[in-house]
Amino acid sequence: MSKTFLLGGDLSVNRLGYGAMRLCGQPGNFGPxxxxxGGKTLLRRAVELGVNFIDTAHPYGPGFNEELIADALAPYGNVIITTKGGVEKxxxxxxxxxxxxxxxxxxxxxxxxxxxxxxxxxxxxHRPDPAVPFAESVSTLAKLRAEGKIRHIGLSNVTLEQVEEAQAIVPIASVQNRYNITERGDDELVYHCTQHDIAYLPWGPLAARPFDRExxxxxxxxxxxxIAERLRATPSQIALAWLLHRSTNIIVIPGTTSIAHLxxxxAAADLxxxxxxxxxxxxxxxDL
Ligand SMILES: NC(=O)c1ccc[n+]([C@@H]2O[C@H](COP(=O)([O-])OP(=O)(O)OC[C@H]3O[C@@H](n4cnc5c(N)ncnc54)[C@H](OP(=O)(O)O)[C@@H]3O)[C@@H](O)[C@H]2O)c1
Structure with a gap:
């Protein structure tokens, strides 16, 4: 099983990355x-442990999550930062x-x-806007790509049909939807991405609700x-390892505010x- 995936055909990404959303606080937080x-220390530790793919987005903070990442890691070296636009806070x-x-x-x-x-x-x-034709949003990203402001385009919270519609407009490098061992409604889309060399980034890989881990x-x-007991691992590690085994185009971005959890x-990459x-x-x- 390869530990890396070639994102967009030219960026080598370790398949166990990090989702930074949690480093913007609790629901309703508005500010740094x-x-x-502590957030900077955690981000640097993630890189030390081999993370070279970090996921963020405009509304996390808003903005402060990206600033925190830059403060901790810019100029990044071989670390790939991916962000999202299309949701406002x-x-x-x-x-x-x-x-x-x-x-x-x-x-x-x-x-x-x-x-x-x-x-x-x-x-x-970040997500399709029901008030804007999907093709119009995707075409805007295609223009930003042509201008060199972005290298590759990804889609989040999309259906298989929307992915196909976007692929007819511009190459799509990744899809990010909610998916984990207990929520597998995207099995067909995972397969589509595998067939098209599109990275699949499951959000909520530990099945956490965005701001609730109940x-x-x-x-x-x-x-x-x-299984965890048999392999001397933890249930969370098994859930992450399952995603890594599920398909070689899956890049996992678990989120945590704890260095021990990080x-x-x-360590799930070695299971x-x-x-x-x-x-x-x-x-x-x-049933699936
Ligand atoms: N595209 C979208 O619409 C969207 C939506 C949501 C999230 N995302 C992205 O996906 C990333 C991951 O999603 P997520 O953070 O919501 O969910 P997640 O990775 O499934 O779970 C994170 C939660 O699990 C806890 N946790 C992490 N590792 C643990 C461990 N080893 N043992 C016990 N608890 C652990 C964390 O708490 P502690 O802090 O205490 O460890 C946190 O509450 C986000 O960071 C974000 O980048 C994208």
Missing amino acids: YADWE TAPDKVFPDGKPESLRRFCELSLKRLKLESIPLYQL APLAKAESVLAT EENM SLSSGDLAELQNITP
Whole structure:
């Protein structure tokens, strides 16, 4: 099983990355992450442990999550920062899609500035805006790509049909949707991405709700715990290892605010699941 994936055909990414969203605080937070220095230490530790792919987005903060990443890691070396535009946050409880061409351009310019980048390696449409034709949003990203402001284009929170529609406009390098051992509604899209060399970035890989970790992985708890005990691992590690085994184009971006959890999650890259383990895990969702 390869530990890396060639994103967009030219960026070598370690398949166990890091999702930085949690480094912007609790729901309703509006402003910088409270433990700014701790956040920087965690990001640097992630890189030390081999992370070279970090996911962020304009509304995380808003903006402060990107600033924190730049403060900790710019000029980045071989670390690939991916961000998203297309969701705006104007107040603690005001978060909404905005995929208008002029808005996407503004989000992209803001991200370039905050991340201290001349070109964003992977820029993702955060979610389709029902008020804007999808093709119009995708075409705007295609223009930003042609201008060199972004290198590759990704899509998030999209359907298979939308991915196909976008592929007819411009090459798509990644898809980021919610997917994990207990939520496998995207199996068909994962397959499509595999067939087209598109990276698939499952968000919520540990089944956490964006700002709530109540009953995570509950549906899978006993199976995960049994396999974890056998492999001297933790249930979270088994859930991450399952994603890495699921398909070689999957890049996992677990989020954490804890260095102990970060270290635990990174160690999942070294776990080898047998075909027996995988069959047991498959049974968690026998309906699929
Ligand atoms: N595209 C989108 O719309 C979208 C939406 C949501 C998220 N995302 C991206 O996906 C990334 C991952 O998603 P996520 O952070 O929501 O969910 P997740 O990775 O499934 O879970 C993160 C949660 O699990 C906890 N956790 C992490 N490692 C753990 C471990 N080893 N043991 C026990 N608990 C652990 C974290 O708490 P601690 O801090 O205590 O470790 C945190 O509450 C985000 O950071 C973000 O970059 C994208």
